[in-house]
Amino acid sequence: MKVWTFALSAGVLLAQHSFTRADIEDGSRLYSNTCAACHGANGDRVSGVDLMHGRFRRAATDDGVAAIIQKGIPGTAMPPHALTDFQAGSIVAYLRSVAAEAGSVSGTGDVARGKAIFEGKGACQTCHSVRNSGSLVGPDLTDIGAIRRAPQLERSLLDPDGEILAQNRTYRVVTREGTVITGRLLNHDVFTIQLMDAQGPRSFQKANLKESGFVEKSPMPSYQGKLSAQELADLVSYLVSLKGIQTQ
Amino acid sequence: MIRRTLLLVLIAGSMFAQVSFERILNAAKEPQNWLTYSGGVQSQRHTGLTQITPDNVKNLEQQWVFQARSLEKFEATPLVVDGVMYTVQAPNDIVALDAVSGRVYWVYAYIPSPAARPCCGMINRGLAILGDTLFMGTVDAHLIAVNAKSGRPIWDAKVANAESGYALTHAPLVVKDKVIVGTAGGEYGIRGFIAAYDVKTGKEAWRFYTIPGPGEPGNQTWAGDSWKTGGGSVWVTGSYDPELNLTYWGIGNPGPDWNGDSRPGDNLYSDSVVALDPDTGKLKWYYQFSPHDEFDYDSVQVPVLAEMQWKGSQRKVMMWANRNGMFYVIDRTSGEFLQGKPFAKVNWLTGFDEKGRPMRAPGKTPSTEGTLIYPGNQGATNWYSPSYSPRTGLFYIPTWENTSSIYFKSPVEYVEGRQYTGTFPRMTVSFRGNIQNQITEDEGYGAVHAMDPKTGERKWEFKMADVTESGILTTATDVLFVGGREGNFFALNARNGSMLWKAALGGIIANGTISYSVNGRQYIAVAAGNSLFTFALRQ
Known part of the structure; x- marks a missing residue:
């Protein structure tokens, strides 16, 4: 140990x-x-x-x-x-x-440049949202800086499958007709399942499904080799700066 | 004019008939009412009403909703007396309602001291009644008597110090001319007790400490001064056997919860059931479910009493589904252990010795590295009321199946009024519950387990997706009502567990369902979220 x-x-x-x-x-x-x-x-x-x-x-x-x-x-x-x-x-x-x-990335990035990467080159808004802007397919990141630290965020960017928070797991359902839908599991009870995918929130009756279950792999792509070290540091700094919606 | 006034007085008088102790003892003879927390002193939570059946339960429809002005969980079981319902809006407002329309007659608002600090919510589980007096324990550890007709306070007895962590959260139990309560606060290093108060004056009649003091039998099961801060709380209502003149109560965990190093020994009477003489508070017998507990396995469940044939002879038994995952049958005359079988996944014991003492599984104690224990910290069940149906002979348990926790050991020091627990375990299922449920069967799920007490075998299981904090009601027509955290309320066939009807109530169901009738119409009442819902057959 x-x-x-x-x-x-x-x-x-x-x-x-x-x-x-x-x-x-x-x-x-x-x-x-x-x-x-x-x-x-x-x-x-x-x-x-x-x-x-x-x-x-x-x-x-x-x-x-x-x-x-x-x-x-x-x-x-x-x-x-x-x-x-x-x-x-x-x-x-x-x-x-x-x-x-800390030290690998935190403190070395620029928040404004990170925001530009988040909204541009990184295409993060394809799946994520911040302050009501972006997609809901992936987790809302408005307060990600309040619940995750820089090293954890860096790891998630480089190795998205390494650690997936329970509330962010991907779920796969197969309808009786054979249609396969995957999305972020929002909720399930005895009778129904609610997912979020690119089409928006969706609800299924369990009785109408052939199978259902979690998918181990994250749908998020790795940014290893896709962003430079400085770009990665900028992006992490931006994410760390997201502390939720502040009341005035 | 005089005649009209007299008539009004007579009508009003008939609405609020006195609830004698004789009526409470014979509650089964008036199933239109719900006179105690568990429906009767035997605590079977079984109604004799027969209008709602497996065939027609699908025709239930909502009659009214009472929306409490509280954001706390609605854990109170209502009482119903001759068409009037009494319940508690958390933390400590007594509300009297018309049981037919849900309209409020009066509210008695009690504002607890800011010093109140119950560990797990500013909640209350219900009331007791005798004569025309209601009794309520408060989160700041007072016992209050209130007039059932007017909602006016009669007396207020301070039971213990809220500043030291004491609280009263359960519905009191009336036995003869005394009202009995126990103290919550097991996470604060209290020394728990059960006490009886004179129903007329609020004067304390006796006190039974759940942890024996120096010179008393059992004190040797605590090292040094650890008995002074050993917990042993009481937070669920007990039962009563009038033939034996014994009242039975479950005792909570020893403190500190997750590190037993300072209290080597069995730590009596934590995690035990005690049988007390209700006239004197003297201990007649005890049985300890979890000696030297380090997993927070409070034995704070409702003792369910029944008469049954047991291996060839008629016996007075007590059935007990414990937080530790085991389902017990105990002879309630003597406290003799008759049987203990798991009703959910368990790994902390390997079995029982000939006296009924659990044999611990090796290595299953909290550790620096963490130790995985089944069931988890919230238990395989908890304070949620079970039900016993004398018709089916089955015992029904609100179950958390397949849940576990990792227990860590760390040093802990007592400071009065502060939590005295150790390191909070890592649980697979949230203690509070989430607005969305994403747990899977691998992490745990809620269920109703129907157990045959004569064999300890499970007859059927009804699975939910989320866990359940709901009590269970069975009827004399073999319908079973239960809910869960996911907000669904179910009617099941009590014989086989098949689902007969459901209603999505949209909030955590964390109280015990009751049934009553007014003017020949049977009602079902259950709380979900912060509201109380009632149902009856469509007319």
């Missing part, structure tokens, strides 16, 4: 702890449950605070960050949290792992 070792200073809190991948996944879940409501999935929702780039303004060490998580910051909106030393440490380890993973 790959072990992520972070040299944590010799404080009583986190003295030289090695965090396993599982610990970091726990830290990720704790972050989602405890921190993300205010800080956002990317750690940058609070103005002037960016948690996922390995630099912290108010703490020089990892156990200092863990102490802030536990005790809060008096006089600010940051409350104390009832977490053990290990739990707080695993959150810090998670934040460090994100910072270590």
